[in-house]
Amino acid sequence: MTINIGVLVSGEGTNLQAIMDSVESGKINNATVSVVVSNKPDAPALKRAEKHGVDAVYIDPTDYKGRRWDYDQLTLKALREHGVTSEEGLVVNAGYMRILSPEFVKKFWMREMNIHPSLLPSFPGLDAPKQALDYGVKVTGCTVHFVDEGVDTGPVILQEALPILENDTVETLTTRIHEVEHRLYPEAVRLFTEKKLVVEGRRVKVLL
Ligand code: GRF
Numbered sequence: 001m002t003i004n005i006g007v008l009v010s011g012e013g014t015n016l017q018a019i020m021d022s023v024e025s026g027k028i029n030n031a032t033v034s035v036v037v038s039n040k041p042d043a044p045a046l047k048r049a050e051k052h053g054v055d056a057v058y059i060d061p062t063d064y065k066g067r068r069w070d071y072d073q074l075t076l077k078a079l080r081e082h083g084v085t086s087e088e089g090l091v092v093n094a095g096y097m098r099i100l101s102p103e104f105v106k107k108f109w110m111r112e113m114n115i116h117p118s119l120l121p122s123f124p125g126l127d128a129p130k131q132a133l134d135y136g137v138k139v140t141g142c143t144v145h146f147v148d149e150g151v152d153t154g155p156v157i158l159q160e161a162l163p164i165l166e167n168d169t170v171e172t173l174t175t176r177i178h179e180v181e182h183r184l185y186p187e188a189v190r191l192f193t194e195k196k197l198v199v200e201g202r203r204v205k206v207l208l
Helices: 014-025 044-053 068-081 102-107 127-136 170-193
Strands: 003-011 032-036 053-059 090-093 112-115 140-148 156-163 197-200 205-206
Touching: 003 014, 003 044, 003 068, 003 170, 014 032, 014 044, 014 170, 032 044, 032 068, 044 053, 068 102, 090 170, 112 170, 127 140, 127 170, 140 170, 156 170, 156 205
Parallel strands: 003 032, 003 090, 032 053, 090 112
Antiparallel strands: 112 140, 140 156, 197 205
């Protein structure tokens, strides 16, 4: 059975691109990107989706300040209309800059992923590469995790470490983290769609 994936975006969409490419090349072979949903009208990710024939939906957040669940219900509707259900679908947050309501998160519990540019639990939240540089750590990386009600706190699916180089700037470090992300995220999606992820409490086991 083909799994319908809905990707939530706000920006550039390079991770979305990596996932669409992996579906097209057959690396992810039993899933399809069915819809891309953005809270930003001008997110380049929307154009990337359209280029690949994927429905791109913008949902205007203006009238929903302080009403996260009301807004999220519109997202749910767009997902459902594209076959991304909480029983059989997968929601992939790829640079989505909104915090989802607990109601939404509960619905897609263990069926929603996020990618974050640090080795969680270090440096959650905004500007993770800058946080790592400012702190002076020698190693950082990126993390794919299931989404729970916190910010970047859900069970870890995959992580990859990256050394911080002496002359790294926020820009160079961010670029190198992105390169890793574009490998790691499609891999996590593949493992999910092949039912190779088993969650035991906070631990996510990867079946070989
Ligand atoms: C990535 O660095 C990801 O880790 C973070 O947001 C960024 C999204 O980049 N959550 P893109 O829109 O996929 O290019």
